[in-house]
Amino acid sequence: MSVQHLLERADLLCKQRGVRFTPTRRNVFTLIAGYQGAVSAYDLLDRLKELEPNAKPPTVYRALDFLLAQGFIHKVESLNAFLFCEHFDEHHPMQLLICNQCGLVIELHDEAINNAFERQAQQNGFVITNQSIEAHGRCRQCESAAPR
Ligand SMILES: [Zn+2]
């Protein structure tokens, strides 16, 4: 899906929600959408400075907070990095597979995993307010290239 098309979808959602999709927010959205894997706030800041020379760390963090709140991106907790989400129209369960070698991040949407997790939490009288289910390893390509 082209970044242009994603931007249009995001624009529409922001209008429906009555939130402002400012130029900086759009720029950060576009930058993250262009990455294959996850990207750190500092890498984003470097790229953003090419577009907005006055950009500072808080500029990026505020934009990231907005994009997270709108569901346009996910935070990859174990990498302290951010991942674009193409399925931002719908609320969805999420698990991540992260390749340690090439940085590929595969987003899974298995409802059963989240339900099982939720059930276990309930049995322990625990209320989950936010969660991340992330696994590290090697992707198919890196695994087949690995020496035996
Ligand atoms: Zn997602």
Ligand SMILES: [Zn+2]
């Ligand atoms: Zn890999």
